[in-house]
Amino acid sequence: MQKTKNMNPKNEDVPKAADSPTITQEMVTETNIEIAKRRAGRRGSPIENVVDATCHVCGSGSVSFVDDLAFEVVLTGERIVIPNLTGIRCSNCGDFAFDSDSSKIIDEHTGNKTAGGYECGISTVGAGKLGVYFPKDVLRVMEITKKGKAIVTPLSRRKMIVELY
Numbered sequence: 001m002q003k004t005k006n007m008n009p010k011n012e013d014v015p016k017a018a019d020s021p022t023i024t025q026e027m028v029t030e031t032n033i034e035i036a037k038r039r040a041g042r043r044g045s046p047i048e049n050v051v052d053a054t055c056h057v058c059g060s061g062s063v064s065f066v067d068d069l070a071f072e073v074v075l076t077g078e079r080i081v082i083p084n085l086t087g088i089r090c091s092n093c094g095d096f097a098f099d100s101d102s103s104k105i106i107d108e109h110t111g112n113k114t115a116g117g118y119e120c121g122i123s124t125v126g127a128g129k130l131g132v133y134f135p136k137d138v139l140r141v142m143e144i145t146k147k148g149k150a151i152v153t154p155l156s157r158r159k160m161i162v163e164l165y
């Protein structure tokens, strides 16, 4: 096997057919792996190489990394749309999830909107326990399910954080 790997990283760009007529399939593969590694390193997204993974919703092998997800939420009566987010999406059923980079971006854009939020009543949920019913919009946007679990962290006598995990 002949290897003509160029050690200069500045010349490791995607080979163009026009000015690189001697590129072998092996070299193309090697270069693509290198590019994928560097992209993953730069973006810090551990799911960047996900292609045709199995979907946990519909079971088809159609889950791949995408960079055109959008996050949409209404906070304090203000509609927030964040486009071009990275994550994974099933091309069969449309189920999707944001990666950690996108989650951070979403938090940055929505985390300081504590003045409004959703009003929920506190009521008895059985056996003398008190509970809060999440509004439908919150359930939908945050994809909260029946078996979900959360950590509640009191911040003060009037404020708490509810984190889903």
Ligand SMILES: [Zn+2]
Binding pocket: 055, 056, 057, 058, 059, 060, 062, 090, 091, 092, 093, 094, 095
């Ligand atoms: Zn699916």
